[in-house]
Amino acid sequence: MTPPLRFGILGTGNIAHQFAQGVSASSRCLIQAVGSRSHQSARVFAQQHDVPGPHGSYDALLNDPEVDAVYISLPNSMHHEWTIKALQGGKHVLCEKPIACSEAQACEMFQAAEQAGLVLVEAFMYRSHPLTQAVLAEIRNGVVGRVKLIRASFCYHTNKVEGNVRFSPELAGGALMDVGCYCLDLARLVTAAEPVTIQCTGKRHSTGVDEYACGTLGYDNGLMATFCCGVSVQTDNTAMICGDKGFISVPVPWKPPQTGARYQIETMTPPKQDASRAKQPEKRVFELDAGGTLYGMEADDFAATVWNEKPPVVPGVDSLANMRVLEELRRRMVWI
Ligand SMILES: NC(=O)c1ccc[n+]([C@@H]2O[C@H](COP(=O)([O-])OP(=O)(O)OC[C@H]3O[C@@H](n4cnc5c(N)ncnc54)[C@H](OP(=O)(O)O)[C@@H]3O)[C@@H](O)[C@H]2O)c1
Structure with missing residues (x-):
């Protein structure tokens, strides 16, 4: 049997907790590590979710050889930078929505995934239900x-x-x-x-x-x-x-409920x-x-893509096209 996919989580905010909790119900994935700007937050998070590897910086998490894939739960403006760093560090990436701030950023992210031969998927969890x-x-x-x-x-x-x-x-x-x-x-x-x-x-x-x-x-x-x-x-x-x-x-x-x-x-x-x-x-x-669980199913779908069992639930072409529309809507927004 394939050993579980080991996630490292970047960030210890709201969705990071929900993701860790959801993944705890998965038999195919586990949370191996968590990276935070603060040692203290990483330690508290690790204790709460039984995570073996707390790291006091994002770079330290990316350098953790026990981590197969990084879940990016950082603010939207940071998705581009940390997804590319994670891919260049040899990790698959499941990145929170919206994947980037512009179509150009999203393009660079998928190019980095292709160059590294790794999987990058945007985390629209409702698609996995x-x-x-x-x-x-x-x-x-x-x-x-x-x-x-x-x-x-x-x-x-x-x-x-x-x-x-x-x-x-x-x-x-x-x-x-x-x-x-x-x-x-x-x-x-x-x-x-x-x-x-x-x-x-x-x-x-x-x-x-x-x-x-x-x-x-x-x-x-x-x-x-x-x-x-x-x-x-x-x-x-x-x-x-x-x-x-x-x-x-x-x-x-x-x-949707379970x-x-x-x-x-x-x-x-x-x-x-x-x-x-x-x-x-x-x-x-x-x-x-x-x-x-919703986030457990999302993680399992992602793992299945990493293991070549099925295509991504959110294909890259959809992420890129969504980003194009989102960017256009923001650009053309009529303000009141
Ligand atoms: N799929 C979903 O259901 C869902 C739900 C909510 C949010 N999201 C997405 O997840 C991402 C994070 O949202 P969230 O609700 O988890 O946000 P949040 O609670 O504010 O957490 C963001 C985390 O990012 C880190 N961070 C790094 N630089 C930061 C800065 N300058 N200001 C604030 N935090 C910073 C912090 O972790 P450290 O202090 O540990 O470094 C913080 O805890 C967003 O992209 C959002 O769209 C998805």
Whole structure:
């Protein structure tokens, strides 16, 4: 049997904890080491998650021969630098989303992976949940007919502004980078196409980042994808894929639960609003269980790619194309 893939984590923040916890349920991967700017943080993290190798610097983690792959959980602005350093140090890389700050940066990162003959994957964990694959299969099987609209939201409200990477323009924060990227990635999964029109309106926070934003992508086959994202507002955080025969809604698309993950398909003739009609729209609810924790499944998928068992769940071409759209949206954002 292949020995487990040994991860080293760069950074000891919010998602690093969630990742370590999720991976602890995996039988194919383990957390071998953690690297922090501070010895103390690395030690505390290592103790909490039973990690054998705490390192008081990122370079020390990259030099750890026991580490096969690096999980980059650093602020967005640091993904490019540390992914390339890790690849040049001979480590595979699973890098948090969004993979970079620009398409040019992402290109350099994938070139570095190719030169080193190593794997680089962007960490869109929701792609590893069977719910995402089930919804895609329904769409491809034509259950909603020809897809014309995609509607997605990912927002939350945080009071923590001071010291929060999401509110820092220097660290490439902002709602679009933090959570809007999920909505864009879903649009890519469904359409597998490039948008031909891009519009975005953003509310500028006093720190300079977009604290919430809404936008529309248009495709040359008539499809439109709309999204809302925010770090200072709450929404339903759902996704809906609508076609000429009906629509699929996903109540929890981004962090689906391990058990009882749901989607529903509604076909709407006659119109749903017409409650007086005897025949109500057909609604079918599907529920499924995942075989593991969300971040554990993400790590396992990554390991399977490292071991040549399957292609990456997030192919490099998708990361590059997403980055192109994200960069364009940020560049063209109309501020309020
Ligand atoms: N996939 C997901 O579910 C998910 C969820 C949340 C976030 N993310 C992504 O993960 C990345 C990190 O997000 P997070 O929520 O974990 O952020 P966070 O809690 O602020 O943690 C970031 C870590 O990066 C290190 N760091 C290095 N330079 C820093 C600086 N100048 N300011 C702040 N921290 C710095 C710190 O670790 P040390 O002090 O130990 O060096 C810090 O703990 C982002 O790219 C984000 O988009 C993904």
